[in-house]
Amino acid sequence: MSTLSEKEKQNYLNQLFEFLELPSISADSRYKETMEETAKWLSNQLINSGCDSSKIYSTNGHPIVYGEKIIDESMPTILVYGHYDVQPPDPIELWTNPPFKPVIKKTDVHPDGAIFARGACDDKGQVFMHLKAFEQLIKKNKLNCNVKFMIEGEEEVGSENLESFLRENKDKLGANVILISDTGLSNLNNPTLTVGLRGLAYMELKVKGPNRDLHSGTYGGTLANPINILSDIISTLIDNKGKITIPGFYNDVIEIDKSSRDLIEEKSNFDEENFKKSLGLELVKGELGYTTLERKSIRPTLDVNGIWGGYTGEGSKTVIPSEANAKISMRLVPNQDWKKISELFKDHIKNITPKSVSIEVLTHHGGNPYVTPENFKGYKSAINAYRDSFGKDPIPQKDGGSIPIVPMFENILGIKTVLMGFGLDSDAIHSPNENFGIKNFFIGIDTIQNFYKYFGN
Amino acid sequence: MSTLSEKEKQNYLNQLFEFLELPSISADSRYKETMEETAKWLSNQLINSGCDSSKIYSTNGHPIVYGEKIIDESMPTILVYGHYDVQPPDPIELWTNPPFKPVIKKTDVHPDGAIFARGACDDKGQVFMHLKAFEQLIKKNKLNCNVKFMIEGEEEVGSENLESFLRENKDKLGANVILISDTGLSNLNNPTLTVGLRGLAYMELKVKGPNRDLHSGTYGGTLANPINILSDIISTLIDNKGKITIPGFYNDVIEIDKSSRDLIEEKSNFDEENFKKSLGLELVKGELGYTTLERKSIRPTLDVNGIWGGYTGEGSKTVIPSEANAKISMRLVPNQDWKKISELFKDHIKNITPKSVSIEVLTHHGGNPYVTPENFKGYKSAINAYRDSFGKDPIPQKDGGSIPIVPMFENILGIKTVLMGFGLDSDAIHSPNENFGIKNFFIGIDTIQNFYKYFGN
Numbered sequence: 001m002s003t004l005s006e007k008e009k010q011n012y013l014n015q016l017f018e019f020l021e022l023p024s025i026s027a028d029s030r031y032k033e034t035m036e037e038t039a040k041w042l043s044n045q046l047i048n049s050g051c052d053s054s055k056i057y058s059t060n061g062h063p064i065v066y067g068e069k070i071i072d073e074s075m076p077t078i079l080v081y082g083h084y085d086v087q088p089p090d091p092i093e094l095w096t097n098p099p100f101k102p103v104i105k106k107t108d109v110h111p112d113g114a115i116f117a118r119g120a121c122d123d124k125g126q127v128f129m130h131l132k133a134f135e136q137l138i139k140k141n142k143l144n145c146n147v148k149f150m151i152e153g154e155e156e157v158g159s160e161n162l163e164s165f166l167r168e169n170k171d172k173l174g175a176n177v178i179l180i181s182d183t184g185l186s187n188l189n190n191p192t193l194t195v196g197l198r199g200l201a202y203m204e205l206k207v208k209g210p211n212r213d214l215h216s217g218t219y220g221g222t223l224a225n226p227i228n229i230l231s232d233i234i235s236t237l238i239d240n241k242g243k244i245t246i247p248g249f250y251n252d253v254i255e256i257d258k259s260s261r262d263l264i265e266e267k268s269n270f271d272e273e274n275f276k277k278s279l280g281l282e283l284v285k286g287e288l289g290y291t292t293l294e295r296k297s298i299r300p301t302l303d304v305n306g307i308w309g310g311y312t313g314e315g316s317k318t319v320i321p322s323e324a325n326a327k328i329s330m331r332l333v334p335n336q337d338w339k340k341i342s343e344l345f346k347d348h349i350k351n352i353t354p355k356s357v358s359i360e361v362l363t364h365h366g367g368n369p370y371v372t373p374e375n376f377k378g379y380k381s382a383i384n385a386y387r388d389s390f391g392k393d394p395i396p397q398k399d400g401g402s403i404p405i406v407p408m409f410e411n412i413l414g415i416k417t418v419l420m421g422f423g424l425d426s427d428a429i430h431s432p433n434e435n436f437g438i439k440n441f442f443i444g445i446d447t448i449q450n451f452y453k454y455f456g457n
Numbered sequence: 458m459s460t461l462s463e464k465e466k467q468n469y470l471n472q473l474f475e476f477l478e479l480p481s482i483s484a485d486s487r488y489k490e491t492m493e494e495t496a497k498w499l500s501n502q503l504i505n506s507g508c509d510s511s512k513i514y515s516t517n518g519h520p521i522v523y524g525e526k527i528i529d530e531s532m533p534t535i536l537v538y539g540h541y542d543v544q545p546p547d548p549i550e551l552w553t554n555p556p557f558k559p560v561i562k563k564t565d566v567h568p569d570g571a572i573f574a575r576g577a578c579d580d581k582g583q584v585f586m587h588l589k590a591f592e593q594l595i596k597k598n599k600l601n602c603n604v605k606f607m608i609e610g611e612e613e614v615g616s617e618n619l620e621s622f623l624r625e626n627k628d629k630l631g632a633n634v635i636l637i638s639d640t641g642l643s644n645l646n647n648p649t650l651t652v653g654l655r656g657l658a659y660m661e662l663k664v665k666g667p668n669r670d671l672h673s674g675t676y677g678g679t680l681a682n683p684i685n686i687l688s689d690i691i692s693t694l695i696d697n698k699g700k701i702t703i704p705g706f707y708n709d710v711i712e713i714d715k716s717s718r719d720l721i722e723e724k725s726n727f728d729e730e731n732f733k734k735s736l737g738l739e740l741v742k743g744e745l746g747y748t749t750l751e752r753k754s755i756r757p758t759l760d761v762n763g764i765w766g767g768y769t770g771e772g773s774k775t776v777i778p779s780e781a782n783a784k785i786s787m788r789l790v791p792n793q794d795w796k797k798i799s800e801l802f803k804d805h806i807k808n809i810t811p812k813s814v815s816i817e818v819l820t821h822h823g824g825n826p827y828v829t830p831e832n833f834k835g836y837k838s839a840i841n842a843y844r845d846s847f848g849k850d851p852i853p854q855k856d857g858g859s860i861p862i863v864p865m866f867e868n869i870l871g872i873k874t875v876l877m878g879f880g881l882d883s884d885a886i887h888s889p890n891e892n893f894g895i896k897n898f899f900i901g902i903d904t905i906q907n908f909y910k911y912f913g914n
Contacts, residue, residue: 027772087774091670157772184675198674202773211737213548213888217655217858218641220788221758222732222749224742227783228695228761234685235692275679280668285681285813292679301678304685305776310763311784315484315614316659316821317544318786318859319762319887326684327768329775331677356742364773401674402775430776431670 002442003449004136009442013104013115015045016128016441019084020102020117026062026085026157035062035153038084043067046149049135054149057169059161062153069134070146076456077146079175079415080134081405082127082182083155086119087430094432104438109426114435121436122429126181126422127151129441133448142449144456148175155182158202158365159405166412177378177455178409181444183399183421188439190269191390193382194419196297196371196398197406199332201342202305202364205230205349207324209357213310214320224356226324227309234326236352237302242287244302244330246348252335256298267395268293278426297398301331327364331400338366338404367404370417378418378455385420385450389443420447459899460906461593466899470561470572472502473585473898476541477559477574483519483542483614492519492610495541500524503606506588507595511606514626516618519610526591527603533913534603536632536872537591538862539584539639540612543576544887551889561895566883571892578893579886583638583879584608586898590905599906601913605632612639615659615822616862623869634835634912635866638901640856640878645896647726648847650839651876653754653855654863656789656826658799659762662687662806663817664781670767671777681813683781684766691783693809694759699744701759701787703805709792713755724852725750735883754855758788784821788857795823795861824861827874835875835912842877842907846900877904 002009024038025031039056046054046067054067062085070077089099097103102117115125130149137143150173152162166173185191209226210219239245256264270293276284286295295301309324311317330345332338346361353359372379374396386394399419406417422444428434459466481495482488496513503511503524511524519542527534546556554560559574572582587606594600607630609619623630642648666683667676696702713721727750733741743752752758766781768774787802789795803818810816829836831853843851856876863874879901885891 027770027774029771088768088770090768090770090774094669156774200674200775202775204773209738212551212885212890214736215858215887216758216760216762216786217657217788218856218882218886219736219753220760220786220857221743221752221756222741223736223738224740225760227764228691231688231691231761231764234688238685279671279676279680281666281680281813283681283813284679285811286678295678296676299678301673303673303677303682303777304688304767305673305774306767306769306778307684307688307781308765308769310761311545311547312763312765312782313484313545313547314486316661316784316786317484317547317613317762317887318657318659320760321763324764325769327773329673329677329773331674354742356738356740399675400677401672425675428669429675430672430774433669 003446004442012132016115016125017102019124019128020119021100023100024085024153025088026154027088035085039063039065039153042084042151045131049131050138051149057165059165061161064153064162064165065151067149068147071143072146075144075146077148077175078452078455079148079150079173079178080130081178081180082130082151083123083153084127084151085153085156086122086124087156089118091432096433109424110437110439112437112439114437116433116435118434120434121423121427122434123155123182125436125441126444129181129422129444130448133445136445137449137452143452145452148173160365162405163408163412166408170413173413175415178415178417179420179451180403180406180417181420181422182403183401183419184423184425184427185394185421186269187424188390188443190392191386191394192397193386193394194399194421195396197369197419198400198402199336199338199367199369200329200402200404201332201338201345201366202327202329203342203345204362204364205326205328206360207357208322208359210320210322213322216318216320219320224354225320226357227321229354229357230309230324230326233349233352234304244300246344248344249300249341252337253300254334261294265291265293268397269395296400298333300333300336302328304328331402332369334369334371336369338368342366367402368407370406372418373416376416378416381451381454382418382420384454385447388450389447420451460903461899469589473572473582474559476581476585477576478557480557481542481610482545483611484545492542496520496522496610499541499608502588506592508606514622516622518618521610521619521622522608524606525604528600529603532601532603534605534632535909535912536605536607536630536635537587538635538637539587539608540580540610541584541608542610542613543579543581544613546575546889548889553890566881567894567896569894569896571894573890573892575891577891578880578884579891580612580639582893582898583901586638586879586901587905590902593902594906594909600909602909605630617822619862620865620869623865627870630870632872635872635874636877636908637860637863637874638877638879639860640858640876641880641882641884642851642878643726644881645847645900647849648843648851649854650843650851651856651878652829652853654827654876655857655859656793656795656824657786657859657861658789658795658802658823659784659786659821660799660802661819661821662690662783662785665779665815667777667779670779673775673777676777681811682777683814684778686811686814687766687781687783690806690809691761701757703801705801706757706798709794710757711791718751722748722750725854726852753857755790757790757793759785761785788859789826791826791828793826795825799823822861824859825864827863829875830873833873835873838908838911839875839877841911842904845907846904877908
């Protein structure tokens with residue numbers, strides 16, 4: 001199936017393992033040096049793969065790695081974006097192998113084997129497909145586009161320094177399409193192509209009560225317990241119809257008409273029974289009036305991503321804590337604006353918090369939703385590339401996740417993005433035992449080469 | 458004021474510091490050996506203070522230290538109970554000195570200085586007063602009672618192995634009164650005597666959703682998020698009148714008539730403005746129809762003592778966690794039974810948990826409420842002892858905290874308990890910067906000696 005030789009395959013896997021062994025956790029400040037080491041490793045790889053030049057750009061956070069090969073200024077240019085940072089591996093005790101010691105294991109989903117490591121799919125494995133597709137094209141003397149690589153180290157923490165980098169290097173980054181592999185497809189037999197992304201607004205709450213932790217016997221019943229209050233607040237954010245209760249939250253949502261919704265459902269190969277089975281769930285749950293596929297793609301949502309307060313250790317401690325905290329994020333759909341939604345959230349939380357406690361609301365980061373236009377050459381080239389590699393047309397599908405920088409690219413650079421993802425739902429990105437199918441990795445390398453063929457033509 | 462010499466005072470403080478330096482944290486299994494070391498240290502101290510014999514009893518958990526001095530079988534016998542285990546010091550970063558390196562510091566409340574250390578008041582400092590009062594009586598040849606000491610190492614984790622110890626050693630533990638210093642008094646000028654304790658039922662919930670942590674973009678909106686569900690559950694447990702919603706929860710509560718309630722309020726020297734000020738609160742909050750003093754003493758309550766789930770580290774992680782947890786405890790009043798309440802809680806939680814998740818409810822530990830009878834010689838001796846030491850009658854007061862073993866002593870040994878506590882509200886027991894006034898420590902040693910005088914008479 002793959003156009004690679006067995007030797008090339010082994011070689012590429014070995015190199016990817018080196019990449020995965022670097023614990024490039026952007027959220028954790030203890031890994032600052034590792035982030036720099038990873039950037040250097042990647043910069044060397046860009047040169048080895050065939051870039052004429054590569055440069056590591058410092059930022060106020062983690063560095064951005066850039067590389068390019070300009071074959072002819074008059075030819076089309078592809079700008080590849082990806083990220084070399086990864087999510088924290090917590091809860092680490094649930095990993096069956098250490099998260100930064102990659103191993104290949106066969107699974108039901110991946111009978112040919114999958115690479116198990118943090119970042120295997122999100123996004124180191126997928127970034128590496130682009131380097132190797134590019135390397136193959138040069139080797140076969142088939143490179144028909146200029147290529148620019150921009151691989152950042154802060155995607156998992158909100159890409160805070162990317163915007164100023166884009167503004168400062170707008171001319172250098174000029175291109176005809178941005179190509180990103182940071183999403184997935186449904187399966188290798190009936191692939192999907194991501195044509196939309198949800199936006200994101202990520203917030204944090206701190207509820208503050210008494211000026212110190214208190215004994216729950218001596219003080220219990222006399223004052224507002226910050227954990228109880230935080231629970232009350234969270235509990236009111238979604239009503240019994242699954243609707244988010246923040247005033248104005250749905251005002252800008254573009255409602256999709258019933259016939260278009262039916263078409264999405266019909267075209268998809270989403271199987272709800274399989275979905276539940278893979279997650280070990282008896283029941284799905286969500287906004288009334290929408291299907292599970294719609295809930296995960298065309299509808300906005302709100303989830304608590306973390307909560308903590310009081311005594312969380314072994315055994316018991318009879319304490320009323322001084323404060324309680326939660327991380328809460330919302331996924332947004334066209335035409336919601338993440339900054340506006342963050343403000344609505346803040347105002348609402350402040351309005352509903354009782355006066356018996358005080359509250360701080362912090363905006364972590366966010367991004368707007370995005371849709372790839374169907375009449376764009378990049379879109380058509382992707383459809384053709386998938387058809388060549390997979391033997392059938394991919395099904396266009398809106399993805400529930402967010403890549404906040406995609407709408408930002410369009411705003412600042414004026415360039416449309418094509419999302420060519422090769423991960424699967426079962427890859428457990430952001431979870432313990434993240435993995436990426438070897439077959440997915442190699443078919444990705446092939447499909448990207450096909451994309452160049454059509455786009456540079 | 459104290460009957461001790463300056464040399465004795467310094468000597469006793471030095472010895473207490475040794476006791477406080479042992480991190481005897483019963484809740485944390487890493488300190489198992491330290492618990493044994495502390496038991497040995499205490500056993501030696503009992504002998505040094507004047508016991509004829511001392512023995513360390515192994516249990517299925519941490520050991521119980523016993524010591525006795527029998528001067529005459531026909532004389533009254535006092536059984537002193539206390540505990541040498543302490544609460545975990547978390548959150549450790551809020552301590553101004555290391556919790557197991559005691560220091561003396563002057564404060565507004567304690568112009569003569571207070572001992573800052575975990576266990577300074579709860580309960581090592583107060584246990585140590587009993588050893589030294591006993592030592593003083595022997596030294597002055599005034600011991601007029603037989604004395605038995607029973608100091609356990611599992612009070613902070615529910616005294617799980619005490620019941621079988623009491624049953625197995627019922628004859629050996631025979632006495633006319635049990636004396637415990639593990640509570641407080643209002644202040645040194647107008648002391649209170651604790652004549653009632655609330656009961657306790659300590660529970661833990663685990664809400665389980667999907668079989669692994671999930672990406673909140675790909676899955677957000679399609680399934681029940683365990684943190685959101687846990688918040689919903691907690692939020693329904695107390696209604697908008699401050700009443701606990703568990704069916705049957707109030708059935709056995711003995712309602713106290715209005716005139717008795719007014720008398721409690723009148724006799725107390727509780728100052729709500731000071732209370733709020735000391736906690737940095739704008740508002741109190743609790744069950745409608747009751748005062749703050751009532752809410753903290755004669756009314757049952759429910760508090761979340763800890764909550765955790767999902768990503769709680771630095772920065773952000775867009776995860777839907779597989780599970781979420783909470784520790785929840787209830788304070789009980791006469792005539793509630795903690796085992797019955799625990800069952801009501803369990804049944805209620807299971808009834809209100811939606812089918813979109815599964816739930817586990819665990820009973821940590823508990824105990825029943827207790828009231829000291831006014832016509833008991835032990836009670837009268839305590840009133841007299843306080844009057845001698847403080848120059849005025851103590852105000853009888855019901856304490857909001859729980860010492861679940863007090864009702865157990867009555868059930869198994871048939872002995873009434875007198876609670877002679879010398880801590881203050883501001884001692885921050887169970888919190889960072891726990892402390893115990895030096896003056897409180899020394900007046901405690903005096904008052905206990907006075908108690909012997911009246912009780913053995």
